[in-house]
Amino acid sequence: MRRPLVAGNWKMHGTRASVAELIQGVRRLGFVDGVDVAVLPSCLHIAQVVEGLRGIPVSVGAQNCASQSDQGALSGEVASTQLVDAGCVWSLVGHSERRQILGEDDALVVRKFAAAQVGGLIPILCVGETLEQRRSGETLDVIVRQIGSLVDALGVEVFSRAVVAYEPVWAIGSGLTATPDQAQEVHAAIRAQIAVKSSAVADGLRILYGGSVKSSNAVELFGMPDIDGGLVGGASLNADEFGAICRAAGS
Ligand SMILES: O=C[C@H](O)COP(=O)(O)O
Numbered sequence: 001m002r003r004p005l006v007a008g009n010w011k012m013h014g015t016r017a018s019v020a021e022l023i024q025g026v027r028r029l030g031f032v033d034g035v036d037v038a039v040l041p042s043c044l045h046i047a048q049v050v051e052g053l054r055g056i057p058v059s060v061g062a063q064n065c066a067s068q069s070d071q072g073a074l075s076g077e078v079a080s081t082q083l084v085d086a087g088c089v090w091s092l093v094g095h096s097e098r099r100q101i102l103g104e105d106d107a108l109v110v111r112k113f114a115a116a117q118v119g120g121l122i123p124i125l126c127v128g129e130t131l132e133q134r135r136s137g138e139t140l141d142v143i144v145r146q147i148g149s150l151v152d153a154l155g156v157e158v159f160s161r162a163v164v165a166y167e168p169v170w171a172i173g174s175g176l177t178a179t180p181d182q183a184q185e186v187h188a189a190i191r192a193q194i195a196v197k198s199s200a201v202a203d204g205l206r207i208l209y210g211g212s213v214k215s216s217n218a219v220e221l222f223g224m225p226d227i228d229g230g231l232v233g234g235a236s237l238n239a240d241e242f243g244a245i246c247r248a249a250g251s
Contacts, residue, residue, distance in 0.1 A: 002206050004222065004229035004249040005163060007038040007124065008236025009063060009092065009210075010045075019045045023052035025239020031057055032243070034250040035229070038090055039236065043078055050087030061090025061124070064098060067111035069119035080119025091116045092231075093123040094146070096169045106149035114154055117161055124163045124208070124231065125150065127190070131170035139168075140189050147193050156197035164190055164207045165231040171211025173234060180220045180227075183209045187226035215244035222249045 014022070019041060026039060040061045041049045050060050066077035083091060093116055094109035104112075109125070116123040127146040129139045143166070150158070166186050168178050178186075187207045195202035209221050210231030221227055229249045236242045 002204065002228045003034065003036055005036040005038065005206050005208060006032075006229045006232060006242075006246045006249045007040055007061065007090065007165075007208065008232050008242050009040045009095075010042060010237060011063065011097075011233060012042055013237055014042060014045055016045070016048065019048055020052065022237065022239060023049060026053060026058055026242070027056055028239065029056075029058070029243040029246065032246040032250055035246055037246050040090065040092060046083070046086050046088060059089040060087055061092070061121070062088050063092045063095065065091040065093070065112055065116050065119070065121060067108060067115050069115040080116045080121045084120040089122060090124055090163075091121045092165075093125050095126045096128055096167060096172060100169070106146060109146075110149055110153045113150060113158070113162070117158060122161060122163060124165050126165045126167050126210070126231070128167040128169050128172075128211075134168065134170065139186065143186055143189060144193055147190055151194070151197065156194055156201055159194055159205050160201050162205075164205060165210050166190065166207060167210035167231060173212070175212055177212040177214075177217050177221070178209070180224050183221060184224040184226055187224070191226055213245060215241055215248060218245045218248035219251060222251075 038059045040063050062083045065080045069080045071079050093113045098104045113123045129142040133142050191202045206228040208229045208231045209227050213230040213232045214235050
């Protein structure tokens with residue numbers, strides 16, 4: 001039985017003041033039975049959030065990490081070992097905003113994934129197709145390629161210390177959500193791809209859905225057999241809404 005995970009990706013939002021308010025809101029959620037809860041603030045606010053959430057069962061992660069695990073001459077990047085030192089547990093890797101806007105390709109995503117694990121973080125690998133790719137029937141090919149690049153380079157066992165997030169690019173921040181059946185089809189395909197190499201790893205792998213998750217659609221999405229929680233963007237900036245989504249994962 002996989003324990004659900006709900007991670008709130010705060011993206012490039014927040015000031016010290018608004019983050020302080022959000023921390024108070026998340027603290028009020030308290031303990032959500034049967035669900036792991038995480039928040040991923042901007043790098044600038046990680047220390048504030050780690051301090052602010054001390055003592056409650058909500059872990060903290062980063063939205064990105066460098067492609068090397070050790071400190072070094074790489075201006076503007078943050079190493080996984082530095083993120084662990086700051087109190088992070090997770091790092092997103094390969095979010096579509098970084099793939100599309102910043103040009104991160106599969107090869108770089110592989111290096112970041114490896115660096116995250118070497119430094120002691122649990123990578124949350126993001127995969128997903130664009131609207132154009134979905135319309136032309138390429139969805140599963142795209143996902144298989146994105147997952148396959150990791151498996152080919154690093155082997156399948158690395159997924160026993162990782163999470164996958166399926167985020168259709170067309171559903172991110174758009175208000176459009178994949179239907180539970182659309183999402184389930186992709187989640188099942190990801191699990192089957194991993195199972196070809198190791199059924200034990202596949203069975204234990206948490207696969208999150210992301211893309212306009214709200215309290216109004218969370219119960220249905222999280223009710224699908226291969227959806228093990230959510231990667232929540234916009235809705236995670238409202239603590240009450242985020243709390244309702246977390247509770248939906250436990251229901
Ligand atoms: O990382 C989160 C995803 O990009 C989903 O964002 P969203 O919930 O605002 O659509």
